[in-house]
Amino acid sequence: MNARLPLRAETAISVASPLEVMARLRDHFVEHGTVSGTDERWTVAFDIGEAEALACDGHVRFRVAAADPTSLAYLQWGVAEHVCEFAPAEAPEIVWKGGVIPGAPLPYFREMRVLRARQITPRMRRLTLAGRDLDRFSHGGMHVRLLLSPETDVKPVWPVMGKDGRQAWPEGPRPIHRVYTIRRIDIAAGEIDVDFVLHEGNETPGANFAREARPGDVVGMTGPGGGGLREADWYLLAGDETALPAIGRMLEEMPAGKKVVALVEIADHAERQELQTKAELDLRWLSREGRPAGTTKLLADAIRALDFAADASVFVWAGCEHAAAREIRAHLHMERGLPRRNSLIAAYWRHGMAGEVENSD
Known part of the structure; x- marks a missing residue:
């Protein structure tokens, strides 16, 4: 794998038809990266790192590599999510060696606090959120998922790293999540701006949060993600x-x-x-x-x-x-x-x- 990607993790997943699972994964990944290799062994290069799959007797061995913890965790998550999707009846057990320790905070999660709010237009409200270590949110996608408390004055639990590489949830009230765009980011100040459309209706947790937000209110954030622009005239x-x-x-x-x-x-x-x-x-x-x-x-x-x-x-x-x-x-x-x-x-x-x-x- 690419020597410029120093962070590594690997897993061996038992499945009934390794080549079939690999083929379905390859067909999915080809839409998101550059795939090379054979049916029995292939590598896909993404913007955030690399993933390698090798068919062995009764299982598929995966290796992922990235330059930062967030990208590595995303690759682990992507492999686990799609293997479970393509072999649902088997409920494969997935345990990673390397990467983030199970139960540890997600490298792509931040707890944020509301600094200020202002009205941009009659139906658009901007919140400025403050948090620590926001550099990774300045590249690799401009969308984030905000995790909102399901009830007023109730702090939800935040997700942690699961042993299979996906999010795991401690006991407690889970947050409601919605995807938004980072409108502005100031890494030095530890600030981001998020614009909320003030939809009407009862099932609008994001709009309700934006309307009622006060300085000091807490919200979770994961990311970044989402596709961007490609080079064109x-x-x-x-x-x-x-x-x-x-x-x-x-x-x-x-x-x-x-x-x-x-x-x-x-x-x-x-x-x-x-x-x-x-x-x-x-x-x-x-x-x-x-x-x-x-x-x-x-x-x-x-x-x-x-x-x-x-x-x-x-x-x-x-x-x-x-x-x-x-x-x-x-x-x-x-x-x-x-x-x-x-x-x-x-x-x-x-x-x-x-x-x-x-x-x-």
Whole structure:
């Protein structure tokens, strides 16, 4: 394995069909990294490290390597999660040698405290959270999972490292979790900004937390994660208000000389924000004019109306409601013929349902 990746862990997992499990893993990993080798032994190189699989008599031996504890823990988690997914009936026992000690705090977890809050627009509230050792959250993804107390004045338990490499939970009230974007990070000050859309309704723990947050309130955080932009001549960024924090951060980090078209769906004109960038920006606000979120085709129709060549010169990033993401994905790949490697289309939420949606391209 790569000598520049000094942190290592390994495990041998007994399964009935090692080659079948390896094949399914390889087919999954090829979408996220570069795979090389044979059916019996292959290696996949990710942005965060490497994983190696070797078929042995009645089991698969895995070795993972990374440059930092968070990346190593992510690789352990990924291997364990997908082996259990691809061999569910066997309930394979997974025990790692090396890596984080079982029961120890997760290297990708931080306990954060609210410093301040302010209103950005009528429906967008920004919380500044403070924590220690935030350098790893400045790269490798801009999304985090916030762990929120299920009840007022009740501190939940925080996850720890399980022996199989996945999260384990001590006894006690578990937090509610939601995914958000780090809008701004200041490593030296130990601060991050997170923007919350103030959704209406009872099943909105993130919005409720943002409305009621006071200095000193505690929240857990794991991460970072989420895909970013690939190199291209110009970019199309599209999303509703839930993706606006990510679009705003990507624009701020975009270098001069790049061209960007940004399509942002908002409730009404009061939700417009000042977005800064060094790139050449064509910003278009798409107002629902009072119509509920998730009930229009503003984003999909706006993308259809754009005149652009679906080739290697463009990268499309979109974050929005599930049905809109599905329609945008189909239009780009099936109608325009845009290669899948030239897009990242994420379903941030689903109309009529509470919670997260795990669906991205």
